[in-house]
Amino acid sequence: MAIQERSWIGRPVPRTEDRALVQGLGQYVSDINFEGQWVMALVRSPHAHARIARINTEAAKKLPGVHAVITSQEWENLRRPLPGMAPIAPPALAHDRVYYVGEPVAAILADNRYVAEDAAELVEVHYEPLPALSNAEEAAQDQEILHPSLGTNVVDRVQYESGAGRGALAAADHVVTATLRLGRVSAQPMEPRGIAAHYDPQNQTLLVYHATQSVHRAQERIAEYLGMEKSQVRVIAPEVGGGFGVKNGTYPEEALVTYCAVHFQRPIKWAGDRFEEFLSTYQEREQIHHVELGINRDGTLVALVDTYYQDNGAYPGGGMIVSRTTARNLPGPYRIPHLAINGAAVLTNKVPQAPYRGAGRPQGHYIIERMLDRAAEELGMDRIEIRRKNLVRPDELPYRTGIPDAMYDSGDFPQAFQDLLEAIDLSAFRKRQAAARQDGIRLGLGVANYVEVSAGFGFEGVRLRLLEDGQVLLSTGATGQGQGHRTALAQIAADTLQLPLDRITVVEGDTDQIQKGIGTFGSRTMIMAGNAARVAGEGFIAKAKDWAARALEAHVDDIIFQDGRFSVQGVPSVSLDWAELARKIAPSGEMLIHEDYFGSGTPTYGFGSHGMIVRVDERTADIRIERYVIVHDGGTIVNPLLANGQVIGGTVQGLGSALYEEMIYSEDGQPLTTSFLDYRLPGAVESPDIEIHHRDYPAPSNPAGYKGVGEAGIIPSQAIVLSAVEDAFQDRGLKLDFAPVTPGRLFQALEEKGGFQ
Amino acid sequence: MKPPAFQYYQPHTLDEALQLLSEHGDAKILAGGQSLIPMMNMRLAHPDVLIDINGLTELTHIKETDQGLAIGALVRHYQLEQHPLIQRKVPLVAEAEHLIGHPAIRSRGTIGGSLSHADPAAELPVLATLFDWELVVSSAAAERTIPAREFFLSYFITALAPDEMVTGVRTPSHAHAGAHITEYAVRAGDFALAIAAASIVLNASDTIQSARIALGGVADIPWRDPDFEASLQGQSPSPSLWREVGQHIKEAIDPTDDLHASADYRRQLAQTLVEKALAGALERAKLAEMKGRQA
Numbered sequence A: 001m002a003i004q005e006r007s008w009i010g011r012p013v014p015r016t017e018d019r020a021l022v023q024g025l026g027q028y029v030s031d032i033n034f035e036g037q038w039v040m041a042l043v044r045s046p047h048a049h050a051r052i053a054r055i056n057t058e059a060a061k062k063l064p065g066v067h068a069v070i071t072s073q074e075w076e077n078l079r080r081p082l083p084g085m086a087p088i089a090p091p092a093l094a095h096d097r098v099y100y101v102g103e104p105v106a107a108i109l110a111d112n113r114y115v116a117e118d119a120a121e122l123v124e125v126h127y128e129p130l131p132a133l134s135n136a137e138e139a140a141q142d143q144e145i146l147h148p149s150l151g152t153n154v155v156d157r158v159q160y161e162s163g164a165g166r167g168a169l170a171a172a173d174h175v176v177t178a179t180l181r182l183g184r185v186s187a188q189p190m191e192p193r194g195i196a197a198h199y200d201p202q203n204q205t206l207l208v209y210h211a212t213q214s215v216h217r218a219q220e221r222i223a224e225y226l227g228m229e230k231s232q233v234r235v236i237a238p239e240v241g242g243g244f245g246v247k248n249g250t251y252p253e254e255a256l257v258t259y260c261a262v263h264f265q266r267p268i269k270w271a272g273d274r275f276e277e278f279l280s281t282y283q284e285r286e287q288i289h290h291v292e293l294g295i296n297r298d299g300t301l302v303a304l305v306d307t308y309y310q311d312n313g314a315y316p317g318g319g320m321i322v323s324r325t326t327a328r329n330l331p332g333p334y335r336i337p338h339l340a341i342n343g344a345a346v347l348t349n350k351v352p353q354a355p356y357r358g359a360g361r362p363q364g365h366y367i368i369e370r371m372l373d374r375a376a377e378e379l380g381m382d383r384i385e386i387r388r389k390n391l392v393r394p395d396e397l398p399y400r401t402g403i404p405d406a407m408y409d410s411g412d413f414p415q416a417f418q419d420l421l422e423a424i425d426l427s428a429f430r431k432r433q434a435a436a437r438q439d440g441i442r443l444g445l446g447v448a449n450y451v452e453v454s455a456g457f458g459f460e461g462v463r464l465r466l467l468e469d470g471q472v473l474l475s476t477g478a479t480g481q482g483q484g485h486r487t488a489l490a491q492i493a494a495d496t497l498q499l500p501l502d503r504i505t506v507v508e509g510d511t512d513q514i515q516k517g518i519g520t521f522g523s524r525t526m527i528m529a530g531n532a533a534r535v536a537g538e539g540f541i542a543k544a545k546d547w548a549a550r551a552l553e554a555h556v557d558d559i560i561f562q563d564g565r566f567s568v569q570g571v572p573s574v575s576l577d578w579a580e581l582a583r584k585i586a587p588s589g590e591m592l593i594h595e596d597y598f599g600s601g602t603p604t605y606g607f608g609s610h611g612m613i614v615r616v617d618e619r620t621a622d623i624r625i626e627r628y629v630i631v632h633d634g635g636t637i638v639n640p641l642l643a644n645g646q647v648i649g650g651t652v653q654g655l656g657s658a659l660y661e662e663m664i665y666s667e668d669g670q671p672l673t674t675s676f677l678d679y680r681l682p683g684a685v686e687s688p689d690i691e692i693h694h695r696d697y698p699a700p701s702n703p704a705g706y707k708g709v710g711e712a713g714i715i716p717s718q719a720i721v722l723s724a725v726e727d728a729f730q731d732r733g734l735k736l737d738f739a740p741v742t743p744g745r746l747f748q749a750l751e752e753k754g755g756f757q
Numbered sequence B: 001m002k003p004p005a006f007q008y009y010q011p012h013t014l015d016e017a018l019q020l021l022s023e024h025g026d027a028k029i030l031a032g033g034q035s036l037i038p039m040m041n042m043r044l045a046h047p048d049v050l051i052d053i054n055g056l057t058e059l060t061h062i063k064e065t066d067q068g069l070a071i072g073a074l075v076r077h078y079q080l081e082q083h084p085l086i087q088r089k090v091p092l093v094a095e096a097e098h099l100i101g102h103p104a105i106r107s108r109g110t111i112g113g114s115l116s117h118a119d120p121a122a123e124l125p126v127l128a129t130l131f132d133w134e135l136v137v138s139s140a141a142a143e144r145t146i147p148a149r150e151f152f153l154s155y156f157i158t159a160l161a162p163d164e165m166v167t168g169v170r171t172p173s174h175a176h177a178g179a180h181i182t183e184y185a186v187r188a189g190d191f192a193l194a195i196a197a198a199s200i201v202l203n204a205s206d207t208i209q210s211a212r213i214a215l216g217g218v219a220d221i222p223w224r225d226p227d228f229e230a231s232l233q234g235q236s237p238s239p240s241l242w243r244e245v246g247q248h249i250k251e252a253i254d255p256t257d258d259l260h261a262s263a264d265y266r267r268q269l270a271q272t273l274v275e276k277a278l279a280g281a282l283e284r285a286k287l288a289e290m291k292g293r294q295a
């Protein structure tokens, strides 16, 4: 067995999961088929807001191949609010009112999805349409209250004040005001949501395959809803094809599938399709901000005052996390002595919001970065200069932003920005831009700086088990969705255990494999599970030493572990490697297992700077990206291939929400962009080559120095794209206040400036 | 996204297919399936009967005729893109193919399906209109030809009777030498927001002998105005003339607002694309003329 010569950490190891995945061998929920299973399809509301007068299921029930048609009018149990959502939660099936297009009204159980969809068409639901709320700012006035039990549509408020708050505006030389908006987006993971459940009546246990980001939270919700013990419910996340935050919360389908599996004692499966992904999977980003920025003549920021409304959709979803995280991200990496932030998450008749990659980080940065551009223009100052002036300096670290518990702890923000400008060669660009304009070609430069806050709550665990052949099985509750954790966690364990990478197998997302877990979201897994892998590795070695001591007939204190071998101090000639140790343990019938957890209440702060050059065709309003440069700090990097994948993937996803993607709703709450024909994700042709320069400042708040990297790419994208396009039309005074800037919107904005000239 | 149940037939000859079509009222032809199947999966189309014509080898020909080419309805996009006869005789068709969807779609989708589907933002209907293709149409009872300009009636509606299908097209190779097509689509492979295609034939004196202009995406059918084209005869081609033409067309068309483009935006796109298409066509017409003189 070869011993690695150097650390696995920092090595661009190709993903161990890829061999199976690229051969199509990955098993996703839709590939799980139980003997005798029934599949579920749902009748979903076509109205944004309506009263349900009555439901006739007779025709649907009679269709051959249909086993049950379920409504909560008949099944009172399904009217109960779903667990895990507060202060108000939807029922599994709507019974008297529907609150958004796509809300489940009836469930069909049938032999296959074809028959189930046929039956769904036969269910007659008589609706009495009600006026729909589709504008958050109006809905916040509470003229019409969606859920009377709440007494208001404002489901959550976030308020922060630091320094003199709003009062500080009076002391600023200028106050720049703007109303800035972000459209609604949909995450659209490649694999839609899905869940399959199998009940064993003999043992009274439920086995659930679930496309979820957190098996343990799902286990808790399911047990609570069904009135079972957690120990009776095993949740496994097989391969999960992307999550981005939206496979993490309470959904009606989870309750319905598991409830029906127990009730009918039949395996039940629901594999959501793309249409359902548009109609029912939680969405994000939609906010409107009224901002006032106080600034002095020399460009020094004085105060930021922001009142905003988040269109949270019909239920809380996980939207409150988004509106709160927005507030915490408003200062960005800049020094703003006075803050007054007032945000409202408002219920409307749309699909609920839940965190989607970034989850408030992009929104907060969009606001501050857009406002810096506006302020620069008002002061006649360079957009670069105003940023330089206000970036938090390394000598100010640790720096408190003025928002409770937000403290930037490491790095050098101005240097990263400077490095970015050098990579772009700012002065050469300005010359090229001027020359191009002579030829009628419009180039624009966008720059933005960001911080990426990650983790900062809870724990995550790792369980290590020595197999008989000397391999080590590593399990964690941090359920991945394609990030490559099986590679990265193995790298960490390989270092601690001094084993080759291929001797470690990682299992993610199985409640039977580890007691507790929180999940993979918010860029937390390397920080939490990565450190847990180290801690668990050390405990595992300690236990292994006990066994080695017995095998080598020595005192445990004399056992040393070096180069992957256990030996007795002073007797290096007699030693055991992991495989030999495993063989020594085997006859005892016992197992070498160690489970350990890492917890931390301190978030990490990665940071960086993005720069992009766009080429805009004034006549077609087409925006092409010529260049995209990123200076990125993600702390100690376990695997640069994976980290780059995260940064590039996030950036491209961000370009989608900056240039193309928008869930458009009509005024009466009808979603209009419900297929990939109308909801445009960026493709390979639209994606620029992305140049990444890493700056690896270890996080001071965890032993390994890991920081989040999953959201870095997406944070500045909307800010930077709008900034670059404005820069291309600086002479025309173009001002953009809506993301995404689709060609149609850019055309409109240019028309307001006199159109093509 | 599963289609409702349907009866499925797989005829081996055209006669069989036409017979089936005459027997079943609510039957649809299944060609490449690139438009029909998504519509069925979204339950926007509920045909009772599908007649799969993919086995009809009689509809797969690309043949030279006196005027140009005869192309079978089942010829796929990728063949139009790559076939040497297409590239030589009707090169603008091969060029337009690069603008249609993605390779996966082009490997299945057919010329007959594309024309019969009659999407006004599709490229082939625009070329059919520009070059006055003739569609060969058959029923169990008879065969007839329909000129392209009489074939497209409105969004997704054609002059085909319920018992008729397209078996092929006849495309003259005339006027291909000085032709150009250009469009604006938000992403590569998207349906265009607007398409402009133009062809120019020059007189010996370098004035315009004939000019044709067709647009897609700006009306319920491909747009063309032969009277306006006639007014260009005898004029000297120049950027300023193209600007005038662009301006005229911008005002002549009457596009509607939709999710992705306002009517005004489409007008500006049409204007821009027409200028570009004409400039491109002229350049090629001149090149063709030079080659002609050398030969």
Ligand SMILES: Cc1cc2nc3c(=O)[nH]c(=O)nc-3n(C[C@H](O)[C@H](O)[C@H](O)COP(=O)(O)OP(=O)(O)OC[C@H]3O[C@@H](n4cnc5c(N)ncnc54)[C@H](O)[C@@H]3O)c2cc1C
Pocket (backbone or CB within 6 Å): B028, B029, B030, B031, B032, B033, B034, B035, B036, B037, B073, B099, B100, B101, B102, B105, B108, B109, B110, B111, B112, B113, B114, B116, B117, B121, B122, B123, B124, B160, B164, B165, B166, B167, B189, B190, B191, B192
């Ligand atoms: C993602 C995507 C992007 C696309 N982008 C473009 C694009 O940019 N430009 C473009 O032009 N197209 C585009 N398409 C459509 C593509 O070109 C299709 O091939 C074409 O629209 C239909 O051809 P088909 O052979 O697949 O027809 P089918 O889908 O099989 O049939 C379409 C319709 O035509 C009828 N039909 C088919 N053949 C005949 C016949 N011989 N006689 C009578 N009726 C017939 C069918 O009954 C049906 O109603 C795109 C498609 C997709 C999925």
